[in-house]
Amino acid sequence: MEQPPNPRSADRVDFVDVLRGFALFGVFGANLLIFSGFFYMTDDARAMLPTARVDHIVDLIRLVFIENKFMGLFSFLFGVSFWLFLDRARMRGADGISLFYRRLAWLFVIGAVHAWLFWLWDILRIYAVGGLLLPLFLRVSNKVLLSLALFCAVLAPALIGGLRSLLMEPAASREALNALALATFSSGGYGEVLHVNWVYDLNITFSVSRIPYQVAVFGRLLLGLYAARRLLHVELEQHRKLFRGLLIGGAIIGVAFNLIIALGSLDSSVAHDFVLPFSRRLIAQSGYLALTLAYASALALLFQRLRWRRYLMMFVPVGRMALTCYLFQTLLGLWLFYGFMPGPDLMGTIGPTWLVLVWVIGYLAQMWLTSVWLRHFRFGPAEWLWRSLTYWKRQSLRTHVAAAN
DSSP states (O other), rough: OOOOOOHHHHHHHHHHHHHHHHHHHHHHHHHHHHTTSSGOOOHHHHHTTHHHHHHHOOOHHHHHHHTTTTHHHHHOOOOOOOOHHHHHHHHHHHHHHHHHHHHHHHHHHHHHHHHHOOOTTOHHHHHHHHHTGGGOOOOOTTHHHHHHHIIIIIIIHHHHHHHHHHSSOOOOOHHHHHHHHHHHHOOOOHHHHHHHHHHHHHHHHHOGGHHHHHHHHHHHHHHHHHHHHTTTTTTTGHHHHHHHHHHHHHHHHHHHHHOOOOTTTTTTOOTTTHHHHHHHHHHHHHHHHHHHHHHHHHHHHHSSSSHHHHHGGGGGHHHHHHHHHHHHHHHHHHHHHOOTTSSSOOOTTTOHHHHHHOOOHHHHHHHHHHHHTTTSSSSHHHHHHHHHHHSOOOOOOBHHHHHHH
C-alpha cells in the first residue's frame, strides 16, 4: 500500500505545481502570438493594425520577458517530473523506467494527435523523444550532469548555429509558407487547415535550423533532472542563498542579453560566417536560461513566505492539470482565431496589445475551471487518460471513489 506523503514532501510537490502553473501562464501568452496569426504576418501587415504603435512596445516586452523563458521553464519541469515519477514508482515497488518509457510513448501519441489534427507547434513530441535519453543520466554525478545540461542548453545550440552558417547557405525564408498559413487558417476549411498543418510541420520538424532549439530543450530537461536530484531532497529554505544569487544574476544577465536579441543588435544572417551566428545564439540561449532561472528562484523565495504562498497556491490547480490546460489552450486559440471554428474568427486582426487582454482573461478562466474541476476529480481529463494508458488500467477519477479505496 502506498504510504501517504509527509507534509514536507507535499510542500515540495505543491511548489512544483506552482512552477508548472506559472509556466503555463507564460506559455499561453507566447503561443497566442501564433494562434492569432501575428507570427505569420509580414511587417507591413502588422503596421496596418490599429494598435501598431503600442503593439511594437508590447512585442518588445514579450521578446525580453516571455519568449522562450516560460517554455524553458516548462521543459525544465519535465526533467523534474521524471525524477518525481521514478521516486513515486520506487515507493510502490514498481519498475519506474519501463513505466516511464510507456508514459513517453503515450505522450508522443497525444502530441502527434495534437500537432497533426489541431495545432502544428506542439512541444509534447519533443519532450517524448528527448525524455527517452533521460534514464541514461541517472547514474551520472551531479557535477557532470550540470555540465552536460548547461552545454546542451547554451553552448551546443550556439555551436550548431555557427557551424550551420559556416557550412551552409542561410535558410530559405518562410514568407511564402507563412502567407499560406495565414490565409488558410483565417478562412480555410478544416481539410485545408490540416494540409497546411502537415506541410508546415514537416518543414520545421526536419529543418536543420530547428536542431539548436531541440538541443536547447533537451538541455533544460537535463537541468530539471539535476535540480530535482540536488534540491528536492531537502527544504527550499536551505537554498535561500542560491535562489537569491540566481534571481539577481539571472535577472541582470537575462534582461541585458534579451534586450540585445530583441533589439536585433546582432545580425546572424551572414553566409559562411561562424562568429556572428555563434555569438547571437550564445547570447540568446544564455539570456533565455538566465531569466528562466530568475523566475523559478523568485517563486522559490516567495513560496517560503506564508503570506505569498497563499497567493502562489492559486497556480496549483493549473499545474496539476498542465496537460489538460495545454490542450485546452489550443482549443481556445482555434476557437478564437481560426476560420473553420464557429468562433469570433480573429485571425490576423488583432496585435499583441489586445492579446494581453485575451491572455489574462483566458488564463484566469483556466484557473477557475481547474479549481472547480479538482474539487470533484483527482486528475484532469487528459491526465486521467494519460495515466490510465500508462498503467494500462482505468484509474479512479472521482475524489470520493479514491477516498473510499
